[in-house]
Amino acid sequence: MxxxxxxxxxxxxxxxxxxxxxxxxxxxxxxxxxxxxxxxxxxxxxxxxxxxxxxxxxxxxxxxxxxxxxxxxxxxxxxxxxxxxxxxxxxxxxxxxxxxxxxxxxxxxxxxxxxxxxxxxxxxxxxxxxxxxxxxxxxxxxxxxxxxxxxxxxxxxxxxxxxxLQRAPFIQNLDALPYPAWDMVNYGEYSNKVGKVTVDHPYLYPYTRMMTSRGCPIGCTFCEVELITGGPFRYRSVDNVIKELQWLQADYGIKSFMMDDDNFFINRPRVKEFCNKLIDLKMNLSWKAHAVAVFHMNDEIIDLMARSGCCSVALAVESGTERVLRDIIHKPVKLESARHVSMKIKEAGMDLITNFIIGFPTETWEEIRQTFAFAQEIDPDYAKFFIATPLEGTELAKMAMENNLLATHADTSGQMKDMNWSTTQIVSNEWTPEDITIIRAYEWERINFRTQKKREKLSKMMGITLDELEGLRTSTFKSVQDNLMKMREKKNGHGNNGSKTTEVEHHGDHRSPGAQTYPGVEMSREKATTPVSFGF
The missing domain is CATH 3.40.50.280 (Cobalamin-binding domain)
Structure with a gap:
């Protein structure tokens, strides 16, 4: 050519x-x-x-x-x-x-x-x-x-x-990069809608997603960020970020933004400067903060966030046990600090979403139950529960492979070829994949929807009616049934065409302290559907 x-x-x-x-x-x-x-x-x-x-x-x-x-x-x-x-x-x-x-x-x-x-x-x-x-x-x-x-x-x-191969050098001067050429797409197709109803969607439209930094030095064992953007934290200047927001306001009429940085709050002076600029310039933008590290929060930062327009904080607590946080995840979260930060976020009038992960190597059944108990104790507006996934190249994947704890195939590069990301890929003497799937579903249901007040708050956050919320809960449980069915069929090596239901064997009690007795899990082929809502 x-x-x-x-x-x-x-x-x-x-x-x-x-x-x-x-x-x-x-x-x-x-x-x-x-x-x-x-x-x-x-x-x-x-x-x-x-x-x-x-x-x-x-x-x-x-x-x-x-x-x-x-x-x-x-x-x-x-x-x-x-x-x-x-x-x-x-x-x-x-x-x-x-x-x-x-x-x-x-x-x-x-x-x-x-x-x-x-x-x-x-x-x-x-x-x-x-x-x-x-x-x-x-x-x-x-x-x-x-x-x-x-x-x-x-x-x-x-x-x-x-x-x-040597990877491309990390870009040090992020201010030298141009803003994304949104004029090369129909930006309204992205800024005026979201693909599905979720607690993470913006409260005001049009909206944009912001990336103001790269890299994270924390080193959580489950995270790929260091492989992708490196450990050293590199960031754009506050003036550069503010100018982009002003441009997006002027040209695209944005009313809100999502802060998608992997670790936006690591540099507290920069965070304070950013929030103060939003306040002083009276930009009147609503914003949401994702994957917020507990240990980067303090009372001053929380107050500034609220006054600058932040309406929702997704707090990455990860576990309800200090051993898992310290010895497995390698994340410096203290549970007492998580309690205080959660309380202050709610007192400041921001919605609180919390992220937890279960199913780590060596994590006991009791420790998993303690994580659910802690999630209930801090009482977020919505608690997310993820299953530990050994992503390629992470310390978690290395840990699982070296100790022969993978339930699925991995080639020599560590890439999981037949991974079902909605269920655990880690094996344990304490629990089975079915156990993790069942307890995750039922505790998610119990903790997030246990009172009328919580259901009303969640429906408001998602911008849907209580009836629509109930429909999403139902569809979510159908997807859980489908995942359990697939796990059973894969384990047996064939489908169960001759039977409409499948019994699930499990270890231990699928309840956290304070939980009521759970109903049985019926897995019906006629009722199982593709997951559509809360992410199971």
Whole structure:
């Protein structure tokens, strides 16, 4: 080919693999629009969001064929639907094997060794791609050498050995990056709606999602952030962030934003400056804070957050036992501090959501029950309960593999190939996967919906009626039944076509202290449906 001029940046459709509550999210193509902003002056760039528009494979191929690009860049933000990006590259190569394919983003950075086996990808970007992608384009156009770091290729003179690859350097000056080129998509399709009803959706529309920093030095064993954006904390200046919000207000009329940083609150002086700027400039923006570390909160920060427009805080407590926090998760959370911070957030008038994780290696059944008891004690407006998942490259995955505690297959790279992310993949003498699925569902139900007052508050937070809330609860339990059915069928190696119900064996009492007796779990094929709501 003579060179690269026409570029299409693609987010593939995860629904090519499955339709469920996770693939129904509207994932803002922030990384693609940022990359487009970096290269648009020198190249003809188009952003294609197959996921947001739910393109069929045929529709996707027709769009790519009509655009007739020289290069297609694909991205994926999760390993869970890894097949979708491989299908995207396959479809591109079916149109023309001469189209250059590049994959980058979270999945590529974490799983590049496995991805390299798929020859539908010509190049794999590992690490932050804003600058090294430009180097690759220069190389492809004969105006430079192959990037010394950040890319795997397949030709002579390119880096073709995954084990010798150096990832792209971490970008130190984040202020030097442009704002995402939202004009290259119909931004209203993202800012005026969400993919599903949830406690995490914005309270006011139009809204935007903000990323103001990269990296996290905490080192939680279950987290991939250090693999993706590194341990050192790098951040944009407060003025740079405020100017972006002012631009989004002026051009897109935003009324709220989500703070999606992995660890926004690690730099307290910066947080205080940011909140004070929102207050002093009277920006009147509502905002939500996600994945907030308990140990970065204090009374002053909480007060400033509330006065600056923060309406909801998702507090990452993780566990209700000090041993699990200290020895397994490696997160410096103190339960007494979590109690105090939770109380102060509610007193400040902000909604409180808490995140907990169960099912870690060596975690006992009693410790799992203690986590549910602690969640009830601090009494959030909504408590989320996740199942510990050994994500590729994490210390948790290493711990599980070295001690032969994985319930599913993993190849030599550590990528879980047949993982059901809605159930545990870790084995224990204390509990079974069925136990974890059952206790998670029933304690989620008991803690979050136990009083009329809590149900009314939750329906208000979600912007739905009490009847609609009841419908979501029902559909969630149907999805739990479906997961249990799948686990039983997988364990038996076949389906149970001759029976409408399946009994579930379990260890221990599926109750936390203070819980009432649970009804039996009936798993009916006729009633089981695809999960659609709270994420089971």
């Amino acid at each position: 003579s060179g690269v001029k026409k570029i299409v940046l693609v987010q593939p459709n995860m629904k090519w693999i499955d339709w469920n509550w996770k693939t129904s999210w509207d994932v803002h193509p922030m990384n693609l629009c940022l990359l487009a902003a970096m290269i648009r002056k020198d190249y003809d760039v188009t952003v294609v969001d197959g996921n947001a528009h739910d393109y069929t494979p045929e529709q996707f191929k027709k769009i790519i064929e009509d655009l007739d690009p020289d290069l297609v860049g694909l991205t994926l933000l999760t390993n869970e639907y890894w097949e979708s990006v491989h299908l995207g590259a396959k479809y591109v190569k079916e149109i023309s094997p001469d189209i250059i394919t590049v994959v980058g983003g979270v999945y590529a950075t974490v799983s590049y060794k496995t991805i390299y086996n798929d020859k539908n990808f010509d190049y794999i970007c590992v690490g932050e791609g804003e600058y090294v992608f430009q180097e690759l384009l220069q190389y492809l156009n004969g105006r430079g050498s192959f990037p010394p770091a950040g890319f795997l290729g397949r030709k002579d003179g390119e880096q073709t050995i995954p084990d010798k």
